Amino acid sequence: MATLITDECINCGACEFECPNGAISEGEDIYEIDRDLCTECVGFHGNESCQMVCPVECCVPDADWVEEEVDLLAKAIRLHGSESLPSFEELDEKTSRFRNENWVNRDV
Numbered sequence: 758m759a760t761l762i763t764d765e766c767i768n769c770g771a772c773e774f775e776c777p778n779g780a781i782s783e784g785e786d787i788y789e790i791d792r793d794l795c796t797e798c799v800g801f802h803g804n805e806s807c808q809m810v811c812p813v814e815c816c817v818p819d820a821d822w823v824e825e826e827v828d829l830l831a832k833a834i835r836l837h838g839s840e841s842l843p844s845f846e847e848l849d850e851k852t853s854r855f856r857n858e859n860w861v862n863r864d865v
């Protein structure tokens with residue numbers, strides 16, 4: 758599942774530079790996330806970094822674009838190379854929201 762910014766966005770810009778993949782940019786009306794770049798922060802953080810900084814909590818899972826953890830890590834490796842990222846076996850609660858029991862979007 759890529760992350761989606763809902764129309765509750767107030768255009769504060771806080772999320773743009775938190776994304777490890779440069780997936781967030783200012784859209785016509787609100788900020789937007791490029792699904793092809795979003796890894797739900799797998800490989801980097803145990804929560805979506807955009808949702809962690811968003812003052813109105815409008816960075817939520819896109820139920821219409823479901824992706825598996827292994828595929829999100831593969832996307833991160835395609836974007837950044839494997840040197841700076843954990844392997845699939847090394848992912849933990851700090852580097853994958855799938856392994857974080859306190860995942861911020863669990864109840865969304």
Ligand code: SF4
Pocket residue numbers: 762765766767768769770771772773788807810811812813814815816
């Ligand atoms: Fe919009 Fe939230 Fe990003 Fe601010 S942090 S621009 S409110 S999505």
